[in-house]
Amino acid sequence: MSGVLVVTGGSRGIGAAVAVLGASRGYDVVVNYASDSPAAESVVSRVEALGRKSLAVRGDVADEEDVIALFDAAAGLGPLTAVVNNAAITGNTPGRLDAQDVSVVRRVLDVNVTGVFLCCREAVRRMSTRYGGSGGAVVNVSSTAARTGSPGEWVHYAATKAAVETLTWGLAQEVAPEGVRVNAVAPGLVDTGLHAAAGMPGRISRIAPSIPLARAAEPEEIAEAVLWMLSPAASYAVGAVLPVGGGR
Template sequence: MSVVIVTGGSRGIGAAVVRQLARTGYDVAIGYASDHDAARAVVADAEAAGAQALAVAGDIADEEYVRRLFDQAVTLGDLTGVVCNAGITGNTPGRLDEQDAATVRRVLDVNVMGVFLCNREAVRRLSTRHGGPGGAIVNVSSTAAGRGSPGEWVHYAASKAAVETLTYGLAQEVAAEGVRVNAVAPGTVHTDLHAAAGLPNRAIERAPLIPMKRAGEPEEIAEGVVWLLSGAASYVTGATLPISGGY
């Protein structure tokens, strides 16, 4: 069986990706921060779909944790894919000059350093240059990277722009080594990210701005992620796929 690591896999888009991967025939290793009950529930769903699954808790910005997550993942089988989904906004929306430096630093640690560490470890494990079998990496960005999110989360938008640049640059580095690197950029999606920022109705309130007049569902993002991991996307690398209802 092929094994895929999904960070931030206990909730929202990450959990939807895990469930879709399990239904598609992958085994899954879930990285998550601290919600043990949620992680156990996602593992149970994956196993009910016939997959092997495990969950490893820790800080995605910590090198030792990332190595441990990968080491645990390969106990399930051959690693073929990594989905870097873990991300935070840090706080309620506000102007840049209202942001606390410690909060912004943590957002950058999770959203940028966490993606860097997981991409680096993925290349070390997957690249034919390192004796690996090849594989695929999918990073989760946001359409905020293009909009800048003024008045809301400029720091978050900047972190996601960094993810897209990392994705494109790394894709060029490892394209001849059997590793494809792509990203998806979700728009407004019904996840608990909004509630965590103190705005539980944000997805509904933003719907009129979206050409399709609704927020997305995590499962719709998961479909794009799983496609980019699959052989159907064998000639796709260095791309960022917007999944946003047109916004």
């Protein structure tokens, strides 16, 4: 694999793992981040240590101007061939739906759905043969919450991930004839900082026993699935959603 890989939310967790694994597979990597510049620069350093070019680009994926600037910056590294839409938030307010504040829900929808829409749009405009591109691949990071609904915690978040899966399926059909494959990976419970940031540091130990593998995934395990979907090995996968949830 070669070319430029854009990873949104690439400064930590699954996004950072995707960026580093992508570099090991031959991509130059653009690390998008929202606020944690030191973390993003650390990922850039790890990519560069693998002999690939990299840069960190701050931007809110829900902001159209920021997204366009992100993809314009990526062009400085070379031809865009891969995009991983990983940036997402839960709102950090776990609880029943009837306890959620509408401003939080709107922000989650804006980042998780509008953000994926904007990044997919800009990816297509640069990779599709319709626009003079040479093709490429997009992987949208969903969640098994799209199927489980995440009751009692993040129903609004789960709904955004279901929307991402529908967007993936529809867009995949539009652009497959133009050389762009669009798919999704749906992680289950992953050992990242998301749980503690949401005020539930014990969430992993609480949920892990309900998973057939009895543990959370490591971010690198999800990254392997993402990189497979980007690779020629997945050349006939179009509009697919790959669950990586340990059986749950």
